[in-house]
Amino acid sequence: MTGKFMLSRRDLLKTTAAGAALGLASAAFPIRAARAAAATVGFIYVGPKDDYGYNQAHAEGAASLKGVEGISIVEEENVPETVDVQKTMESMINLDGASLIFPTSFGYFDPHMLAMCAKFPDVQFRHCGGMWNKDKHPMNAGSYFGYIGMGQYLNGVVAGHTTKSKKLGFVAAKPIPQVLLNINSFLLGARSVDPAITCQVIFTGEWSLAVKEAEATNALIDQGADVVTCHVDSPKVVVETAAGRGAFICGYHANQSPLAPEKYLTGAEWNWAKVYKMFVDDLIAGKPLPNFTRGGLADGFVKMSPLGPAVGEAARKQFDATLAEMMKGGFSVIKGPLKSNKGTVVATEGQAFVETAIELESMDYLVEGVVGSTA
Amino acid sequence: METTDIGLWGVPLAMLGGAIRVSTPFIFVSLGEAITERSGRINLGLEGTLVFGAMSAYAVAVMTGSPWPGLLAAALAGLCFGLFHGWICKFPKVNDIAIGIALMLFGTGLAFFFGKPFIQPSAPDLPAIAFGAWSDIPQVQAALNVNVLFLIGAALAVFLWWAFRNTRIGLIVRVVGDSADAARAMGLNPNTVRLLATGVGGALAGIGGAYLSLYYPGSWTERISSGQGLMAVALVIFARWNPLGCFAAALLFGGAGALGPALQSVGVTQGYYLFYAAPYILTLIIMIATSSPSRTLAGAPGELSITK
Numbered sequence: 001m002t003g004k005f006m007l008s009r010r011d012l013l014k015t016t017a018a019g020a021a022l023g024l025a026s027a028a029f030p031i032r033a034a035r036a037a038a039a040t041v042g043f044i045y046v047g048p049k050d051d052y053g054y055n056q057a058h059a060e061g062a063a064s065l066k067g068v069e070g071i072s073i074v075e076e077e078n079v080p081e082t083v084d085v086q087k088t089m090e091s092m093i094n095l096d097g098a099s100l101i102f103p104t105s106f107g108y109f110d111p112h113m114l115a116m117c118a119k120f121p122d123v124q125f126r127h128c129g130g131m132w133n134k135d136k137h138p139m140n141a142g143s144y145f146g147y148i149g150m151g152q153y154l155n156g157v158v159a160g161h162t163t164k165s166k167k168l169g170f171v172a173a174k175p176i177p178q179v180l181l182n183i184n185s186f187l188l189g190a191r192s193v194d195p196a197i198t199c200q201v202i203f204t205g206e207w208s209l210a211v212k213e214a215e216a217t218n219a220l221i222d223q224g225a226d227v228v229t230c231h232v233d234s235p236k237v238v239v240e241t242a243a244g245r246g247a248f249i250c251g252y253h254a255n256q257s258p259l260a261p262e263k264y265l266t267g268a269e270w271n272w273a274k275v276y277k278m279f280v281d282d283l284i285a286g287k288p289l290p291n292f293t294r295g296g297l298a299d300g301f302v303k304m305s306p307l308g309p310a311v312g313e314a315a316r317k318q319f320d321a322t323l324a325e326m327m328k329g330g331f332s333v334i335k336g337p338l339k340s341n342k343g344t345v346v347a348t349e350g351q352a353f354v355e356t357a358i359e360l361e362s363m364d365y366l367v368e369g370v371v372g373s374t375a
Numbered sequence: 376m377e378t379t380d381i382g383l384w385g386v387p388l389a390m391l392g393g394a395i396r397v398s399t400p401f402i403f404v405s406l407g408e409a410i411t412e413r414s415g416r417i418n419l420g421l422e423g424t425l426v427f428g429a430m431s432a433y434a435v436a437v438m439t440g441s442p443w444p445g446l447l448a449a450a451l452a453g454l455c456f457g458l459f460h461g462w463i464c465k466f467p468k469v470n471d472i473a474i475g476i477a478l479m480l481f482g483t484g485l486a487f488f489f490g491k492p493f494i495q496p497s498a499p500d501l502p503a504i505a506f507g508a509w510s511d512i513p514q515v516q517a518a519l520n521v522n523v524l525f526l527i528g529a530a531l532a533v534f535l536w537w538a539f540r541n542t543r544i545g546l547i548v549r550v551v552g553d554s555a556d557a558a559r560a561m562g563l564n565p566n567t568v569r570l571l572a573t574g575v576g577g578a579l580a581g582i583g584g585a586y587l588s589l590y591y592p593g594s595w596t597e598r599i600s601s602g603q604g605l606m607a608v609a610l611v612i613f614a615r616w617n618p619l620g621c622f623a624a625a626l627l628f629g630g631a632g633a634l635g636p637a638l639q640s641v642g643v644t645q646g647y648y649l650f651y652a653a654p655y656i657l658t659l660i661i662m663i664a665t666s667s668p669s670r671t672l673a674g675a676p677g678e679l680s681i682t683k
Contacts (some may be wrong), residue, residue, distance in 0.1 A: 048597050050494045078487070078597060202639040205651055210599050212651075214592035215393055215633050219640035221515040222385045222392075236590045240497070244593075245517060259497060373644035 009198040012048050025081040026184040038070050039099050039283050041276075042092035044085060045077040046105035047208055051234035053253040054207075058104045058128070060254075061272025074098060081107030089116045093123055100283055102276070104128045105207075124289050126279065130177060130361035134291060142289065144275055145178070147296035147355040149185040150326050151268025152229070154304055155250035156189020157322055158265045160197055161192070161315030162248050169225030169247070171216045173207045173232045173360045175374040177363040182231050182268075184367045185333045191369060193318065200225055201372030202339055217241040227265070227282065239264070247312060255305045265306035266319070274300045278309070296355050298327045330354050340365035341372075386516070386637045393516030393633020394626045395525055396591045400425065400583035400600075401625035402528035404607035405614065406535060407579030409621050411457075412611055414572035415552035415678030416464060416567070419475030421580040422604030423482020424456045428584025430486035433595035436498035437653075442589045445498065449585035450578045456482060457577020461570035479604075488599075493595050501590045519622065524586045531579075532622035539618070548572055552676035567655060580604065613658060615674040628654050 037041035041062075049059035055077065074096045079085050083107050092098040093116075103113050109131040117125050117138045118328055125141045132143035159168055169192055172179050187199040200223060202216040213230070217238050220228055230238040231319065236259060242249050243260035251257065251267020275293065282289050295301035304323070307316060325331055332354045336347035346365055347353065353360055366372055404421050411418045428449035436445030460478055464471045504526070507519030539545040551558045551568040559564050587603075588595045612630065614620030635650040 048491075048494055050491070051596060053493065147632040200640060201644075202636050203647055204636075205648055208596070208598045209601055210594070210596055210636075211397060211587075211601070211603075211632070212636065215397065216636040216639075217395075218392065218517065219385065219389050219636040220391060222517070222637075223640045234596060236594050236596070240593060340586075371642055371644070372639065373647075375645065 024307070031034065037352070038072060039280075040067065040072050040074060040092075040097050041280065041283075042089070042096065042101040043073065043075045044088055044092075044101070044103045044105070044108065046079060046081060046108075047077065047233050049075070049077050051208075052236040052239075052256055052259070053232070053234035055104070055233065057254050057270035058102075058272055060103075061270070061274075061276045064273035065276055065280055068277075068280055068284075070284055076159065079105075081105055081112070083112065085112045086116060089113070089125075090119075093120055098123065100124045100126070100279065102126055102128065105133045106131075106174075106178075112136070113141065124278070124283075126289070126293075132291065139291065141294070142281075142291035144293035146270060146275070146301035147269050148178075148302045149181040149333060149360070150296050150331065150355055151253075151302050151304055152182040152185040152250075153189035153192075154319060154322060155229055155252075155266060155268055156186040157192060157318050158227070158311055158315045158343075159186070159250055160190030160193030161308065161312055161318065162265060163164070163197065163227045165226045165356050166194065166197045167224045167226065168197060169220030169223075169228040169242075170201040170370075170372075171213055171220070171228065171230035171232060171238050172197055172201050172203050172372075174205065175203060177361055180232045180363045180366060180374065181333075181360055182252075183372070184363070184365075186229055187369050188333055188366060189322075192322075197369065199370050201366070201370055203372070204232065210234075210237045213237045213243045218245065221245045221247050233244035251305055257305055257308060262309060264305070264308045265311055265330070266307050269303050269305055271300055271303045286332055294356060296326070297323070300330055333358075334360065334367075339366050339368045341370050343368075383641055384643050386634075388518050389512055389633045389637030389640070390630040392544070392632035393637070395518070395521055396629065397632050398629030399522065399525045399586045399591070399629055400603050401495040401526055401607045401610060402525070402532065403586070403671070404580045404604050405610045405625055406528070406531055406618055407453075407457075407576035407583075408608050408611045409576075409614070409618055410548065410579070411569075411573045411576035411617055412679060413552045413616055413676055414548045415676050416461070416471050416478050416573055417475060417608075417680060418457065418460050418478075418576055418577055419458065419472055419605070419608060420460055420478030420482060420604065421475075421576070421608055422600065423479035423486075424453045424577050424580040425482075425584040425587070425604035426600050427456065427482040427486040429588035429660030430490040430493065430584075430595055431581070432585035433498050433588040434490065434493045436589055437493055439497045440499060441593040442499050442501045442585075445589055446501070446582065446585045449581040451581070453581020453584070454574050454578040456581070457574040458570060460577065461566075461573035464573070465566040465570065470578045490595055490597065490630045494597075497594070499590060500593055502585070503590070518677050522586065522590050522645075524582065524590065529622060532618045535618035549676075550577065552678050555678055577586030581608075595611055609658075613662060614678065617674060627657065631657050 043062045045055040047055045079088050106129050109127045127143050190197040204212045227248045228242040239249050239256045239259045243263040257264040331354040335352035337349045338347040431452045432449035434447035435448040438440045503520045503522045507516035551565045555565040610624045614624045631654040634653050
């Protein structure tokens, strides 16, 4: 028994040594020599590519690149926000020769993507979200995001006209700045219709937990919410549960109207095809890629689902007017006087944060009228 | 939509509704595992069976337009997984726990592979019976919308509890689980009994999966189970291999799981991560309270590889 064990350990050591030698060899003679002619772009998703949500929006953007001359795409889905994503990035770089990688999920950034940035200084990494900071992080990293809070404001406008109970519901994953901005925007949009409206938020704690999302939706509707929206990776469960209970829905990430055609009001959708095309055009032209990319409705980064059949005339009018206002640029959702739901002042009289304001990307409060807590 | 303000009553109501809605997969998987473990084998692969059952039920329901063929497909798929486990484990020196883990990964992987084209389409749901029709409060009506599978699960728990004590088949399963030598002396073949017990256990787990994808939450995604199959296997030990205990433990788990969202919905918003841990904390407390240093687990089948 012991002899057997020794042997297998020796075998193990041999294999490890061989592996290390191979690793050194590939570091000394990189396999990715012919990169200039055809560039490979890697996309990493945290869930399935066709989830009616976050990952589907990114995968549709990636799919739009497939016809582009000289570009090949590698994708991997269902990659957890753990050291697994580092392995995925390494294999995309070493085996597929990727020169640009989009790790699309929030938790991929720190420490996983940062570790890879240090290890592969020649490869460009662009992370979806607001985490990159030019004082703290390497220059072969960067971030891109859309001002989708504007879309949630428009959702709120329609919801504000549609609600009878004056209570809205929001199923949220985690209290990070982008989610908080969406919740606040949804409520403020509704309050632009009627300042008495409140919004109840339930955090599920995870980006994708089907049973908990269904429970959260039921709990919101039990408490009288009659328009529900969400910020989770796959809104399918929330949309179907809410529609089953007779509540109206505002969508998120992608167009979910086929799931509930009668109850779907409108939705805030990503348009990543536009963003990925911009990066790839720069890559082909040999130009340095931007480190900080942002855009909103006017830039085509974000779009709205077509208004559903349940949307009334007054709602339609205000929706169109607000959208036109936003398209002009300079629209601000967070403007004073405004307090958080804990009573602290977040914007003084006359103070306004336009969509591009960098302060919004470190939001840590819920505004007055939102029932919920960030911790 | 009519709404009534129910305020804090929402919490007990949500826990009741949650217990009914969330518990069904736990009930089926834990009853299936109870049968398997009573025969002296552990099948840890039921998580994989649950996920594969959810996928096959959804896929067949989408293709046929009716949930019932889907339910049947899930049960058959589960039966195949169970029989496969039972067949491999009959060979000498095969470890049933290791095979179970392998089958768990195999089942989930296979379900992801075949399930890809079914993430998007919508399947018809299994019907529910409106036990809340007497009430004019919509929240109560919603909470008491009880799916037929929950009722079948409850009846099955009582039946199994009775059958283990009072029927010949129940006795055979128990004797094989307690002492293979005694069973052989009686002229029984332990491997055949365990093969069938694992097969039935797998079929029940498949039905639990069908509930997930065809009723609540009612869609097929790759994260649909998030470990419920594994938890259900643990529930069997927690329930001391008693089918009625399995049913009660599943209800407890479902109700405690609904606590987190319900408390947030009435404005108790601080520390929700702690409330989400409620089912596990509760399990720990009960396990500690009912354990004893002076005796082994009451009701544990003697042939089980964890007690041998």
